[in-house]
Amino acid sequence: MQQLPPELTRIPLTALDVLRFLGRSQTDGVDKDTLAQGTGLSDIGVGKAIRGLVTKGYLNMDNYVYFLTEKGRQAINDVLAYDAAHQQGGSQERQHHGLQADLVAVAPQSLGTRKPGRIQIGLDKLSGVQEAVQLLLRFSSIGGSLNRGDATLTIEPGRVPAPISVDVTPDGSYNAVRVRVEGLQMLDMDEVHPAGGIFFDIPVSQASTNVQAWCGTLHLQP
Numbered sequence: 001m002q003q004l005p006p007e008l009t010r011i012p013l014t015a016l017d018v019l020r021f022l023g024r025s026q027t028d029g030v031d032k033d034t035l036a037q038g039t040g041l042s043d044i045g046v047g048k049a050i051r052g053l054v055t056k057g058y059l060n061m062d063n064y065v066y067f068l069t070e071k072g073r074q075a076i077n078d079v080l081a082y083d084a085a086h087q088q089g090g091s092q093e094r095q096h097h098g099l100q101a102d103l104v105a106v107a108p109q110s111l112g113t114r115k116p117g118r119i120q121i122g123l124d125k126l127s128g129v130q131e132a133v134q135l136l137l138r139f140s141s142i143g144g145s146l147n148r149g150d151a152t153l154t155i156e157p158g159r160v161p162a163p164i165s166v167d168v169t170p171d172g173s174y175n176a177v178r179v180r181v182e183g184l185q186m187l188d189m190d191e192v193h194p195a196g197g198i199f200f201d202i203p204v205s206q207a208s209t210n211v212q213a214w215c216g217t218l219h220l221q222p
Helices: 006-010 013-025 032-039 043-055 070-085 090-097
Strands: 059-062 065-068 099-108 117-127 133-142 144-146 150-155 164-170 176-186 192-205 211-220
Touching: 006 070, 013 032, 013 043, 013 070, 013 192, 013 211, 032 043, 043 059, 043 065, 043 192, 065 070, 099 176, 099 192, 117 150, 133 144, 133 164, 133 211, 144 176, 150 164, 164 176
Parallel strands: none
Antiparallel strands: 059 065, 099 117, 099 211, 117 164, 133 150, 133 176, 144 164, 176 192, 192 211
């Protein structure tokens, strides 16, 4: 079975997400905001990923713009080859990476101006959970307001937490509302681990009863 080179197993999992994004987009010379938007990582998470990639020589930085090195291009090939080999073996891949969960958001296909719409946010496909994990979900938006800024979930073995409801109201400043959901794992000694996240845009026109869904992967520490 295809395995990652040893050095790639010693960088943050979020760094692998950055390499995947750069491989999919086939772009070079990107800034931190572009990487955050492309990967769905939080500001803390993408910063940690960038530091790991620069330190290990996968990226070079010039005036806060990041460029792939030859080593970085080879790493992308290694990661994509690993992913392709594990497409039919997701359970083994999840076990290799530790605890994972899918972060899922379901929202209306469109919103009415200054009319609230409800977003359901929850977890799915939990893998490797052996004991309770505390997860803080942090919500933010551009072009609208949310009725809550965060929520705490307790992930327990064999149980999927109930989804969280968040109401979003467009303020009329844009033709879409961008919503970001960040997952922060609460560890001992008040330490916080950025686990990943998602962001999505909901068009503002007429309120729709149809829904759409977005999904991202959270990487949790055991």
